[in-house]
Amino acid sequence: MGTMGNDLVREARKRARLTQRELAELAGTTQSAIARLESGRTRPTFDSVLRMVRLCGMDLDVMLVERDDSDWVQAQRLLALTPAERVARAVRTARTMQRIRGGQRDDAA
Structure with a gap:
């Protein structure tokens, strides 16, 4: 999903007022794995991003719309x-x- 996914996870975590360590505990991973994800050193899949966002108590609203040039x-x-x-x-x-x-x-x- 690229850097957009990394940014979405970071934004969801911050809005939920969670630390990287707290999100890591919810996700069953390590704080360093969350740090790598948020810094863009890993490229999460869409499903991984969605899971992390939902663990923060949020959801993604993805839509296809007509392109506006x-x-x-x-x-x-x-x-x-x-x-x-x-x-x-x-x-x-x-x-x-x-x-x-x-x-x-x-x-x-």
Whole structure:
């Protein structure tokens, strides 16, 4: 499952306020094995990650969803801008955000 699995186990353990030693006891393993897993020195299977997460009193919610490429499309559009155009766009966005936060109208800037 790669580093995502390692991160999920660490996050679940921390949210459950368990030490590595406590999780190891629940899992029937050693603290050093948990440390190796969390540090990415071992690559757990999906089933192992799910088991560890559940031992922490949590569960994983895995879903297949339609892919959304909107971020990639937006990034490609921004890459087509010159540096000056990017700066101008950023300034316009910052001014708009300031107006929104300050409750100002568009013509007040």
